[in-house]
Amino acid sequence: MHSAGSGRAAYPIWSSESSFAGEGEQVASDSAPRRPIMGKISDMWNKVTGEVPSAPPPKAPRGDAPTSRSMIYSSGAFVLGASDDQRRRIESFGISHVGEVREGNEDHFVIASLQRSLEIRQTNLEERSVLDPLCGPKAYLYAVADGVGGQEGGRLASGITIQTIVEYLFETVGSYHAVMPGQEHAFRDPLRSAVQRAHDKLLATFGLPNGGPATTLTIVLVVWPEAFVVHVGDSRAYHLRGEKLRRLTRDQTMGAYLVDEYAMTEQQVEQQGFNNVLSSAVGAQEMKPAVSEMRLEPGDALVLCTDGLTKHVSEERIAGVIGQAENAEAGCRKLVDLALEGGGKDNVTVVVANALK
Numbered sequence: 001m002h003s004a005g006s007g008r009a010a011y012p013i014w015s016s017e018s019s020f021a022g023e024g025e026q027v028a029s030d031s032a033p034r035r036p037i038m039g040k041i042s043d044m045w046n047k048v049t050g051e052v053p054s055a056p057p058p059k060a061p062r063g064d065a066p067t068s069r070s071m072i073y074s075s076g077a078f079v080l081g082a083s084d085d086q087r088r089r090i091e092s093f094g095i096s097h098v099g100e101v102r103e104g105n106e107d108h109f110v111i112a113s114l115q116r117s118l119e120i121r122q123t124n125l126e127e128r129s130v131l132d133p134l135c136g137p138k139a140y141l142y143a144v145a146d147g148v149g150g151q152e153g154g155r156l157a158s159g160i161t162i163q164t165i166v167e168y169l170f171e172t173v174g175s176y177h178a179v180m181p182g183q184e185h186a187f188r189d190p191l192r193s194a195v196q197r198a199h200d201k202l203l204a205t206f207g208l209p210n211g212g213p214a215t216t217l218t219i220v221l222v223v224w225p226e227a228f229v230v231h232v233g234d235s236r237a238y239h240l241r242g243e244k245l246r247r248l249t250r251d252q253t254m255g256a257y258l259v260d261e262y263a264m265t266e267q268q269v270e271q272q273g274f275n276n277v278l279s280s281a282v283g284a285q286e287m288k289p290a291v292s293e294m295r296l297e298p299g300d301a302l303v304l305c306t307d308g309l310t311k312h313v314s315e316e317r318i319a320g321v322i323g324q325a326e327n328a329e330a331g332c333r334k335l336v337d338l339a340l341e342g343g344g345k346d347n348v349t350v351v352v353a354n355a356l357k
Contacts, residue, residue, distance in 0.1 A: 090140060090222065093329040094351035095336050099308055100344030106147035106154035107306050107349040108162040114139040114169055139187070140222040141169060144235050144349050145215045146306040148281055153206075153213030160205060161198040161215050161282050168194040169221075187221055188291055191230045195219075195282065195289045202283030214283035218249060218304050222353070227302065231290045233281045235349075236310060238318065239294065240301040245319035248292065252280040296355050301331075304351040309335060312342030328352040 098105040115138040145161050147154025172190050195217065206212035216233025229237055231249040239246045250256065254277040255269035269275055280288045296302075301322050309318075313335060321338070325331030332352040339348045 089356040090224075090353055091328050091356060092140075092142065092351065092353040093327075093332045094142075094144075094349070095332050096349040097308075097336050097340065097344075097347065099347050100340055102347055104155065105347045106158055107145065107308070107347040108147075108155075108158040109144045109304075109349050109351055110141065110162050110166055111351060111353075112141040112166060114141060138223075139169075140353070141166070141219070142222075142302065142304055142351050142353055143217065143219045144304045144306055144351055145217045145282075146233070146235050146308075146347070146349070147213065147215045148233075148278065148284075149213030154215065156205075157202055157213040157283050158215040160201055161217055164198040164201050165194045165217075165219065168197050187223055187226075187228050188293070191219060191221060191228055192289060192291060195230055195232065195287075199282050199287045206283070211281075211283060211285040214278075214281035216278070216306070217282050217289075220248075220302055220304060220353075222296065222302075225296045226293055227296050228293045229291070231292075232287060233278050234275075235304070235306045238303040238305075238315070240303070240319055240322050241297065241299070243319065243323055245315055245322075247315070248294070250290065251275070252288070252290075253277060254279050298355050298357045300355045301328075302351075302353040303335075305335070306347065306349040308344070308346035308348035309339045309350055311346060312339045312344070322352065325352075328354045 092111050094109050094111050096105060096107045096109055143162060143165055145158035147156070147158035149157060169190065172193075198217070202214065203209065203211070216235040217231070218233075218235040218237050219228075219230040220237055221228045221230075227239075229248050231237065232252065234251040234253050235249075236251070237248040239248055253275050255264075255266075255275035257279055258264040258269050258274055259266060278284065280286045303318060303322060317338065318335065321334045322331045325334060329352075331354075332350050335350045335352075336348050
């Protein structure tokens with residue numbers, strides 16, 4: 001929950017063909033899905049995303065086995081750039097889990113690769129470099145969003161936002177041809193524009209000029225070796241190099257503001273619930289994206305997560321798990337398991353991307 005009266009409920013995700021999950025499998029709860037309560041918002045969801053309501057899956061037999069909670073998986077091992085250079089390989093994996101308390105999932109995430117270019121397999125041209133502008137960089141997109149505004153509203157807001165980000169970047173991927181080595185900063189503007197489009201779309205969808213259902217949003221776009229981070233709200237991105245974990249984002253909450261501007265302690269703002277009040281969100285009255293960039297090295301790891309993880313798992317523990325994990329999938333699953341063991345009070349979404357050595 002992030003503000004009084006607007007708890008973060010969730011909505012079970014049943015279709016393994018979700019537009020936002022990418023490739024992978026899904027394990028659904030063995031309880032029957034809840035039907036949408038807010039018909040108008042449900043209609044908006046179907047209209048915007050093109051979803052066709054399907055019949056609920058058959059109810060699984062109940063026995064002594066524990067109930068499995070809803071999850072979505074996405075993974076991939078991708079090669080960055082036009083060559084098979086091992087230094088440019090990234091493997092990634094994502095999980096979104098409803099948690100142990102919520103009735104449904106308001107989180108969405110995406111793992112995607114973006115490229116529209118010519119790949120030279122063989123040539124006897126003496127000046128192969130003349131073709132470099134046609135072999136534009138391959139970009140890799142990682143994003144998580146945590147809806148705010150109640151069960152149906154939050155789910156709709158985060159879903160529309162992730163879909164809009166992907167659509168916008170796909171539409172502009174042709175412009176990547178013009179990005180030459182050393183000019184990767186040109187990706188900043190498309191990312192800002194993508195977030196603004198998502199914000200505008202939420203305002204238009206709900207027709208509330210002062211903001212309605214909204215969502216956090218954390219994006220990392222990798223164009224090797226640069227990583228561009230765009231952040232709104234309190235979902236987070238981390239960077240691990242060796243044993244050092246660094247937070248790439250700053251929570252946009254009333255609590256963080258009071259700590260910075262009025263010297264309140266972390267304990268004071270936590271006790272008063274100010275960390276649950278967002279000062280900026282996509283679709284809200286205030287939306288102020290923070291943009292930054294950094295350079296990756298082989299062996300680095302990136303972690304994106306909603307606050308369902310950080311409520312239960314410390315940054316020290318996150319660093320230990322990712323640093324010791326065999327691969328991105330193992331690290332991702334372990335972090336989600338730890339959040340559930342800690343109580344799973346909120347939806348939990350984690351994306352891990354490793355730059356292989």
